[in-house]
Amino acid sequence: MSESAKPHPPSSQAKGEKSHAGEFGYVGIDAILEQMRRKAMKQGFELNIMVVGQSGLGKSTLMNTLFKSKVSRKSAQPNPEERIPKTIEIKSISHDIEEKGVRMKLTVIDTPGFGDHINNENCWQPIMKFINDQYEAYLQEEININRKKRIPDSRVHCCIYFIPPTGHCLRPLDVEFMRRLSKVVNIVPVIAKADTLTLEERDFFKQKIREELRANEIDVYPQKEFDEDAEDRMINDKIREMIPFAVVGSDQEYQVNGKRILGRKTKWGTIEVENIAHCEFAYLRDLLIRTHMQNIKDITSSIHFETYRVRRLNESNVIVFLTKKTTKVVKKGSLKKLVD
């Protein structure tokens, strides 16, 4: 039985304001927002980003630019080697960063060796395995009888895929990789080193990429099917018209018009990274960090992880849950066949 009851208060209440006893009719339900915020600040956040792309596309630099600090693996290693590893490695580095009281544990997962060999067959497999391993670890922890209060979340929330700026179309490797991985993780494709493309070439390239993604039925973030309501769809449609973002990364500052900004200095000019007339880095940063971070994490946990869980539990052949009164035998439901 549900009734809709409105308390008498006027609707112009400031959020989180502790009301005085004399203020008539104010119950204080909206104080829960403040409570949630406090709890979130105390707990901190976790974010796991994976960067995938051939070597030399500026992945590490972009990460450093995004988070305005030395978060890439090259910075973490004392003597960075420039060799291409014989096998694809997966290197994951965690950082604790803090801004205005908000603490975040950022994990950057790098994949040196991807796409660098002569024969790149199945180069996505180690990456798929890594992602599934993280899901597995989380699932195991969740199934435990004695669980931790907060299960450490090492699941990959977002995978940034770097497309080399050829200007023509997607390569078969790109298509294959994105097709397979878009089903298990949120993929954000970006055009790397976009300062080699003029604006017209850039637009043409983007259009070609979007067409190819559509033709191959690759659903990159933000996925159309997960739009919650009309407002969401509107915002996400605008983003979908812009992907893939053409980005330029830089961690060096230069003086332009009296201000110190991040950029790349060349003989013919300085490319300002955060200037949207020059490149779309700002859009990427806003999408990833300022507006859609929570959404990315939600989609990972409630859709990708659940898909994995369903598949995994179905594989182990049935769960009989014995209760005192009834026995529920959950039959092997329709398996969502994931590729590979």
Add this chain to the structure above:
Amino acid sequence: MASTEIARQAGEGARAVPLSGHVGFDSMPDQLVNKSVNHGFCFNILCVGETGLGKSTLMDTLFNTKFEGEPTQHNQPGVTLKSNTYELQESNVRLKLTMVNTVGFGDQINKEDSYKSIVEFIDAQFEAYLQEELKIKRTLHSYHDTRIHACLYFIAPTGHSLKSLDLVTMKKLDSKVNIIPIIAKSDAISKSELAKFKIKITSELVSNGVQIYQFPTDDESVAEINSTMNSHLPFAVVGSTEEVKIGNKMVKARQYPWGTVQVENENHCDFVKLREMLIRVNMEDLREQTHTRHYELYRRCKLEEMGFKDTDPDSKPFSLQETYEAKRNEFMGELQKKEEEMRQMFVQRVKEKEAELKEAEKELHEKFDRLKKLHQDEKKKLEEKKKALDDEVNTFKQKKTAAELLLNQAQQAGGSTTLKRDKERKNFF
């Protein structure tokens, strides 16, 4: 085929890196809050207390709305729990509030089992959540959480001490739900008595090992206020939805001939403190405690009861499946055995019935034979009789013909004596 090397750098902990500019993830709490606002919140309160302690009125006062129309009927034999869900909205926050009331608590003559229906209800909510969590295809984020987040225990304002029913019930509930004891209808107690009453109650609770909900003191922004409130437990409250004009304002109050008790006046009662603690400061903490402490305890006990154990980290992954399989086989075996038993019983019954029917058939046959024999005997007798009768008739006929013959002879011999003889004959016949 490429193989992997997974390397985790910088040990287990993470490096702390300083930021050289504004990144923007300080909007994360806002994003989280926005998501929750879109989703809505739910909060479930259970009110336990004897009839007539003002539970419904207090709820109305707390949330500033008139929830129920008429007071509930109190004529059920046992303790029943009535739950109602309401949707409240304040500014942009939507709250799905569920209130569960215990009807008939403390009304029985024998109160030994009063707490049982309450415990069962709480367990049922945990069970429902556990079932949802263990499903294969689950929808946790849109699941309507019915687990009880706070239990307000209404203590009768006797002024002496806790009743034994109260102690027993609270002891049973303290490991399942966050208990907040309150003294109901506290305008019946004077200030000095109230202080003594509170001390007595807290000491009784402590000596009986009842763990009531303590407001959290680990977060600096609320630690101070929470610790002062902790010392004021149990709150002495007065509820009222009627408004009285005091000065130039309308306030919620109870009017007596000797004065007016203002609900929101901190000198008169602790209602404001209760509202502050329950809603404005600790609602989220109550929900969290329910999920991380009480629910986890229930889940652990339930799963261990079924025989599932955690494996150590280096054994085969997912051996929960094996336990499941073993249980399943066991269960199937039992099922089969039961089936066999039933089948045998059925066969036996059929045999018995058959035998019975055969017996009955035999009896019927015998009866039939007997009757037949009886019938034949009778028939024979009748035939004999008939024969005898026929013989008689024949003899008579013979006699008759012999007599006629004689008559004719006599007629021929002498006709005169015929008249006389005729008369005689006529007389004879």
